[in-house]
Amino acid sequence: MILNLLSKTFFSMDLVQSIGEIDEYKDMVGNLARAIATPNLGDVFPFLTIFDLHGIRWSSRTYIPMLFNIFNDHIDKRLKLREEENYVAKSSNKDVFEALLNISQEKGQKMDTEKIKHLFLDLIIAGIDTSSYVVERAMTELLHNPNIMSKAKMELEQTIGIGNPLQESQIENLPYLEAIIKETLRKYPPAPFLLPRKAKENVEIHGYIIPKGAQVIINEWGIGRNPNIWDDPNLFSPKRFLGSNIDYVKGHDCNFTPFGGGRRICPGMKLATKMLHLMLGSMVNSFNWRLENDMKPEDMDLDQQLRAIAVRIN
DSSP states (O other): OHHHHHHHHHHSSOSOOSHHHHHHHHHHHHHHHHHHHSOOHHHHSGGGGGGOTTSHHHHHHHHHHHHHHHHHHHHHHHHHHHTSTTHHHHOOOOSHHHHHHHHHTSTTOSOOHHHHHHHHHHHHIIIIIHHHHHHHHHHHHHHHOHHHHHHHHHHHHHHHOTTOOOOGGGGGGOHHHHHHHHHHHHHSOSSTTOOOEEOSSOEEETTEEEOTTOEEOOOHHHHHTOTTTSSSTTSOOGGGGTTOOOOSSSSOOTTOOTTOOGGGSOTTHHHHHHHHHHHHHHHHHHOEEEEGGGOOGGGOOTTSOHHHHEEEEO
């Protein structure tokens, strides 16, 4: 499970203990992420915020406490373990969670368990659901375009050997895989409107006055599909990024900023991009893929979830 895998990556701890709990956990995270990403009239007309027309506040009040209960259980368990004799000597929990708890118990602490829970919430919502969404969309497009899948498999086979695990150090030697990730981020940005900004002062941009205090929402989805910027923008074509200097790492290419830009660029971008390459590359290289029920690629509904339309075979 992608969600469980990434949870371990971030915290080196299992948040769930069974398949049923995994499904419940994924539903909570998915529903909360959808609520946060839902277009909200209150963002455009602030006086409507109080009415919660889209039920976003209600969803948040439902799912956030449920996640906090999970976090509380694991915080309590770890704190009890820390009370055991010789815990430091015998402990293998040298992870982010342990470091945060150490900080919380220092004098003049700037971190406590309440802040730890909110940090976990940010990491899970911003880092797990978004990453799994991008991988699902990438795999869906690869299944829809068998020629692109074949090129990706060939590159992986020639570079690391078929079925071998992909290492982080090998990512830079896989330009076609990188182009697939970039094209997926262009066509399916995990945050279609990025995070809202607020103007600190009046500013003029291309003849438009942005008044102080105005909330600015950037339509990254619209930019990525703008025919004035991209040739045939609705076509999934990784080769458009081969040999191209367009990148998102520094957020300087305003036509392609899936992680935002400037001082508020996504702090988890480097981890996310490495995980995207490692997960997608491993899935493509380790398995042969086909569609269920002998479905043809041209008959695919790209709006369906990956798990509903594809299966893996050896």
